[in-house]
Protein backbone atom coordinates (compact mmCIF):
# COMPACT_ATOMS: atom_id res chain seq x y z
CA UNK A 145 0.00 0.00 0.00
CA UNK A 146 2.88 2.34 0.70
CA UNK A 147 4.65 1.87 -2.59
CA UNK A 148 5.45 5.24 -4.12
CA UNK A 149 3.25 6.41 -6.99
CA UNK A 150 4.83 5.80 -10.37
CA UNK A 151 3.93 9.11 -11.96
CA UNK A 152 4.50 7.80 -15.47
CA UNK A 153 2.04 4.99 -14.92
CA UNK A 154 -0.37 7.34 -13.20
CA UNK A 155 -0.47 9.97 -15.88
CA UNK A 156 -0.25 7.97 -19.08
CA UNK A 157 -3.00 6.10 -20.83
CA UNK A 158 -2.42 2.38 -20.67
CA UNK A 159 -2.57 0.68 -24.06
CA UNK A 160 -4.17 -2.51 -22.73
CA UNK A 161 -6.85 -0.52 -20.93
CA UNK A 162 -7.63 1.36 -24.10
CA UNK A 163 -7.81 -1.87 -26.12
CA UNK A 164 -10.05 -3.50 -23.49
CA UNK A 165 -12.36 -0.51 -23.60
CA UNK A 166 -12.95 -1.34 -27.26
CA UNK A 167 -11.71 1.89 -28.78
CA UNK A 168 -8.61 2.61 -30.81
CA UNK A 169 -5.49 4.23 -29.42
CA UNK A 170 -5.94 7.14 -31.82
CA UNK A 171 -9.46 7.72 -30.55
CA UNK A 172 -8.38 7.59 -26.93
CA UNK A 173 -5.53 10.03 -27.35
CA UNK A 174 -7.29 12.34 -29.74
CA UNK A 175 -6.81 15.93 -28.70
CA UNK A 176 -4.05 15.11 -26.23
CA UNK A 177 -0.91 17.11 -26.77
CA UNK A 178 2.65 15.84 -26.48
CA UNK A 179 4.42 16.68 -23.21
CA UNK A 180 5.78 20.19 -23.06
CA UNK A 181 9.54 19.96 -23.85
CA UNK A 182 10.11 22.56 -21.12
CA UNK A 183 8.32 20.47 -18.53
CA UNK A 184 10.10 20.82 -15.21
CA UNK A 185 12.14 23.82 -16.31
CA UNK A 186 10.13 25.96 -13.94
CA UNK A 187 8.38 24.34 -11.01
CA UNK A 188 7.92 27.67 -9.26
CA UNK A 189 4.52 28.47 -10.70
CA UNK A 190 1.63 26.07 -10.15
CA UNK A 191 -0.36 24.85 -13.07
CA UNK A 192 -3.78 25.54 -11.55
CA UNK A 193 -5.01 27.89 -8.86
CA UNK A 194 -6.16 26.52 -5.50
CA UNK A 195 -9.86 26.83 -4.85
CA UNK A 196 -10.65 28.82 -1.74
CA UNK A 197 -14.40 29.15 -1.18
CA UNK A 198 -15.50 32.70 -1.56
CA UNK A 199 -18.41 35.05 -1.85
CA UNK A 200 -19.13 38.22 -3.80
CA UNK A 201 -18.19 40.81 -1.18
CA UNK A 202 -18.32 44.12 -2.97
CA UNK A 203 -22.01 44.72 -3.50
CA UNK A 204 -23.01 47.58 -5.77
CA UNK A 205 -26.47 48.98 -6.00
CA UNK A 206 -28.26 48.05 -9.21
CA UNK A 207 -28.86 51.67 -10.10
CA UNK A 208 -25.26 52.63 -9.53
CA UNK A 209 -23.93 54.47 -12.56
CA UNK A 210 -20.42 53.12 -12.04
CA UNK A 211 -21.72 49.55 -12.10
CA UNK A 212 -23.55 50.08 -15.36
CA UNK A 213 -20.43 51.21 -17.19
CA UNK A 214 -18.39 48.47 -15.49
CA UNK A 215 -20.88 45.89 -16.76
CA UNK A 216 -20.63 47.24 -20.29
CA UNK A 217 -16.85 47.10 -20.08
CA UNK A 218 -17.00 43.51 -18.79
CA UNK A 219 -19.29 42.39 -21.61
CA UNK A 220 -16.91 43.88 -24.13
CA UNK A 221 -13.82 42.22 -22.67
CA UNK A 222 -15.30 38.81 -21.90
CA UNK A 223 -15.00 37.11 -25.34
CA UNK A 224 -11.32 38.05 -25.66
CA UNK A 225 -10.56 36.65 -22.19
CA UNK A 226 -12.15 33.32 -23.14
CA UNK A 227 -10.27 33.11 -26.43
CA UNK A 228 -6.94 34.04 -24.86
CA UNK A 229 -7.30 31.39 -22.14
CA UNK A 230 -8.51 28.74 -24.58
CA UNK A 231 -11.79 28.31 -22.63
CA UNK A 232 -9.82 26.46 -19.98
CA UNK A 233 -10.71 26.71 -16.29
CA UNK A 234 -7.83 28.15 -14.23
CA UNK A 235 -8.87 26.05 -11.20
CA UNK A 236 -9.29 22.55 -12.66
CA UNK A 237 -8.10 22.68 -16.27
CA UNK A 238 -11.44 21.61 -17.74
CA UNK A 239 -11.99 23.00 -21.20
CA UNK A 240 -15.44 23.72 -22.57
CA UNK A 241 -17.40 26.19 -24.64
CA UNK A 242 -19.40 26.79 -21.46
CA UNK A 243 -16.66 28.33 -19.34
CA UNK A 244 -17.33 31.61 -17.60
CA UNK A 245 -15.28 34.67 -16.71
CA UNK A 246 -14.68 35.26 -13.01
CA UNK A 247 -13.61 38.41 -11.20
CA UNK A 248 -10.57 37.27 -9.18
CA UNK A 249 -10.92 39.73 -6.31
CA UNK A 250 -14.73 39.35 -6.15
CA UNK A 251 -15.16 42.97 -7.18
CA UNK A 252 -17.42 42.85 -10.22
CA UNK A 253 -16.61 46.44 -11.10
CA UNK A 254 -12.91 45.69 -11.47
CA UNK A 255 -12.38 44.67 -15.09
CA UNK A 256 -8.63 44.97 -15.30
CA UNK A 257 -7.11 42.13 -17.37
CA UNK A 258 -5.38 40.62 -14.33
CA UNK A 259 -8.69 40.48 -12.45
CA UNK A 260 -10.49 38.43 -15.10
CA UNK A 261 -9.96 34.68 -15.25
CA UNK A 262 -11.71 31.70 -16.78
CA UNK A 263 -13.69 29.31 -14.59
CA UNK A 264 -15.98 26.46 -15.50
CA UNK A 265 -19.46 26.61 -13.90
CA UNK A 266 -18.52 24.22 -11.06
CA UNK A 267 -15.34 26.00 -10.04
CA UNK A 268 -17.04 29.37 -10.55
CA UNK A 269 -19.77 28.35 -8.09
CA UNK A 270 -17.15 27.84 -5.38
CA UNK A 271 -16.44 31.57 -5.61
CA UNK A 272 -20.11 32.45 -5.11
CA UNK A 273 -21.22 30.07 -2.39
CA UNK A 274 -23.99 32.40 -1.19
CA UNK A 275 -25.70 32.17 -4.55
CA UNK A 276 -25.33 28.35 -4.66
CA UNK A 277 -26.88 28.13 -1.19
CA UNK A 278 -29.74 30.54 -1.74
CA UNK A 279 -30.76 28.63 -4.87
CA UNK A 280 -30.61 25.40 -2.83
CA UNK A 281 -28.26 23.88 -5.38
CA UNK A 282 -25.49 22.62 -3.15
CA UNK A 283 -24.30 21.68 0.34
CA UNK A 284 -20.98 21.49 2.09
CA UNK A 285 -19.76 17.99 2.82
CA UNK A 286 -16.83 16.63 4.78
CA UNK A 287 -14.31 15.19 2.33
CA UNK A 288 -10.82 15.10 3.73
CA UNK A 289 -7.92 14.87 1.31
CA UNK A 290 -9.64 15.45 -2.03
CA UNK A 291 -9.14 18.94 -3.48
CA UNK A 292 -12.28 20.71 -4.70
CA UNK A 293 -10.96 20.74 -8.29
CA UNK A 294 -10.93 16.91 -8.21
CA UNK A 295 -14.36 16.84 -6.58
CA UNK A 296 -15.58 18.99 -9.46
CA UNK A 297 -14.22 16.54 -12.05
CA UNK A 298 -15.99 13.77 -10.16
CA UNK A 299 -19.31 15.66 -9.95
CA UNK A 300 -19.16 16.46 -13.65
CA UNK A 301 -18.67 12.78 -14.44
CA UNK A 302 -21.51 11.74 -12.13
CA UNK A 303 -23.82 14.21 -13.90
CA UNK A 304 -22.79 12.83 -17.29
CA UNK A 305 -23.34 9.23 -16.13
CA UNK A 306 -26.81 10.10 -14.80
CA UNK A 307 -27.60 11.46 -18.25
CA UNK A 308 -26.13 8.82 -20.56
CA UNK A 309 -24.84 5.84 -18.55
CA UNK A 310 -26.20 2.30 -18.61
CA UNK A 311 -28.77 1.41 -15.92
CA UNK A 312 -26.01 -0.14 -13.81
CA UNK A 313 -23.76 2.91 -14.21
CA UNK A 314 -26.62 5.23 -13.31
CA UNK A 315 -27.39 3.27 -10.18
CA UNK A 316 -23.68 3.32 -9.18
CA UNK A 317 -23.56 7.09 -9.78
CA UNK A 318 -26.70 7.67 -7.70
CA UNK A 319 -25.26 5.59 -4.86
CA UNK A 320 -22.00 7.55 -4.97
CA UNK A 321 -23.87 10.85 -5.00
CA UNK A 322 -25.99 9.77 -2.04
CA UNK A 323 -22.90 8.71 -0.15
CA UNK A 324 -21.24 12.07 -0.80
CA UNK A 325 -24.40 13.93 0.21
CA UNK A 326 -24.62 11.95 3.45
CA UNK A 327 -21.29 13.49 4.44
CA UNK A 328 -23.08 16.83 4.73
CA UNK A 329 -24.31 15.64 8.13
CA UNK A 330 -20.75 15.74 9.45
CA UNK A 331 -20.53 19.41 8.52
CA UNK A 332 -23.97 20.15 9.95
CA UNK A 333 -23.06 18.56 13.27
CA UNK A 334 -19.72 20.35 13.40
CA UNK A 335 -20.88 23.81 12.29
CA UNK A 336 -24.62 23.77 12.85
CA UNK A 337 -25.30 24.04 9.11
CA UNK A 338 -24.18 22.58 5.81
CA UNK A 339 -25.92 25.29 3.80
CA UNK A 340 -23.40 27.36 1.79
CA UNK A 341 -25.57 30.48 2.38
CA UNK A 342 -24.83 30.36 6.09
CA UNK A 343 -21.10 30.14 5.40
CA UNK A 344 -21.41 32.99 2.89
CA UNK A 345 -23.04 35.19 5.54
CA UNK A 346 -20.25 34.31 7.96
CA UNK A 347 -17.67 35.30 5.32
CA UNK A 348 -19.45 38.61 4.74
CA UNK A 349 -19.18 39.37 8.45
CA UNK A 350 -15.40 38.84 8.38
CA UNK A 351 -13.16 41.87 8.16
CA UNK A 352 -11.00 41.99 5.03
CA UNK A 353 -7.84 41.44 7.06
CA UNK A 354 -9.29 38.23 8.56
CA UNK A 355 -10.47 36.81 5.25
CA UNK A 356 -7.48 34.51 4.81
CA UNK A 357 -8.48 32.67 8.00
CA UNK A 358 -11.21 30.97 6.00
CA UNK A 359 -8.58 28.75 4.36
CA UNK A 360 -8.10 26.71 7.54
CA UNK A 361 -11.81 26.84 8.46
CA UNK A 362 -12.73 25.30 5.12
CA UNK A 363 -10.05 22.58 5.25
CA UNK A 364 -11.57 19.15 4.65
CA UNK A 365 -14.77 20.63 3.25
CA UNK A 366 -16.06 20.24 -0.29
CA UNK A 367 -18.95 21.84 -2.13
CA UNK A 368 -21.33 19.24 -3.52
CA UNK A 369 -23.83 20.44 -6.11
CA UNK A 370 -27.23 19.09 -7.00
CA UNK A 371 -26.77 17.92 -10.62
CA UNK A 372 -29.73 20.08 -11.62
CA UNK A 373 -27.41 23.08 -11.29
CA UNK A 374 -25.58 22.19 -14.49
CA UNK A 375 -28.34 20.41 -16.42
CA UNK A 376 -27.97 22.83 -19.34
CA UNK A 377 -24.25 22.06 -19.81
CA UNK A 378 -24.30 18.26 -19.68
CA UNK A 379 -25.07 17.78 -23.37
CA UNK A 380 -22.19 20.03 -24.28
CA UNK A 381 -19.76 18.17 -21.96
CA UNK A 382 -20.77 14.84 -23.50
CA UNK A 383 -20.18 16.26 -26.95
CA UNK A 384 -16.84 17.90 -26.14
CA UNK A 385 -15.02 15.79 -23.58
CA UNK A 386 -16.72 12.51 -22.85
CA UNK A 387 -16.58 11.53 -26.50
CA UNK A 388 -12.78 11.30 -26.57
CA UNK A 389 -12.73 9.59 -23.16
CA UNK A 390 -15.91 7.47 -23.13
CA UNK A 391 -17.54 6.40 -19.89
CA UNK A 392 -16.66 2.74 -20.35
CA UNK A 393 -12.99 3.66 -19.90
CA UNK A 394 -13.51 5.45 -16.60
CA UNK A 395 -13.70 2.30 -14.48
CA UNK A 396 -10.36 1.17 -15.83
CA UNK A 397 -8.79 4.56 -15.30
CA UNK A 398 -9.95 4.41 -11.70
CA UNK A 399 -8.61 0.88 -11.22
CA UNK A 400 -5.26 1.90 -12.66
CA UNK A 401 -5.04 4.98 -10.45
CA UNK A 402 -5.91 2.87 -7.40
CA UNK A 403 -3.34 0.21 -8.29
CA UNK A 404 -0.68 2.89 -8.64
CA UNK A 405 -1.24 4.08 -5.08
Ligand SMILES: [Zn+2]
Nearest residue numbers: 233236264267
Ligand atom coordinates in the same frame (compact mmCIF):
# COMPACT_ATOMS: atom_id res chain seq x y z
ZN1 LIG B 1 -12.85 24.20 -13.08
